[in-house]
Amino acid sequence: DSGVTQTPKHLITATGQRVTLRCSPRSGDLSVYWYQQSLDQGLQFLIQYYNGEERAKGNILERFSAQQFPDLHSELNLSSLELGDSALYFCASSVAGGQTGEQYFGPGTRLTVT
């Protein structure tokens, strides 16, 4: 158990809908990262928050947004869902926001868009 929690574990929804994925980092970790794992793109970085502020952005679509709350949990919002958004979404956390330090991954949320 990495100490990072994600809910829900599975989500099935229809095209055009909106969903929210939730992540709680390990105790003491200030940075939260979101990654998407799909069959065709592999594991890709979406976005990072550090202590409530956006720190880095990757290949995140404009239909997707995220935030980190004062208690450090984070939410990833996916809207106007398309079939291609079906993927495994991981949250990771680390103590600091810099380039060193280990990232720990949650169990993931498997999203299926039908």
Added chain:
Amino acid sequence: GIQVEQSPPDLILQEGANSTLRCNFSDSVNNLQWFHQNPWGQLINLFYIPSGTKQNGRLSATTVATERYSLLYISSSQTTDSGVYFCAVREYGNKLVFGAGTILRVKS
């Protein structure tokens, strides 16, 4: 951006055999991690190894940062070692860049 290549892409082993997985990266890095993704999809941290050698039970890893590669050794493989092994390096901007992975199947 940085490129991460893993080899071999697939590996089938008989239980008890040893194996070496390789990760090459295209630029200097100060953060490298190895992960095991089990059949249930969980990403499990194996090693945080920007340089040097580490061992954890039957697994060990070596990173030669100056030559831009890392190796993961699995000894006396077991069926529970099956899954996908990923190497990931930290690029400027804090994100991890993952390789495509090595799919390992251990047969009993």
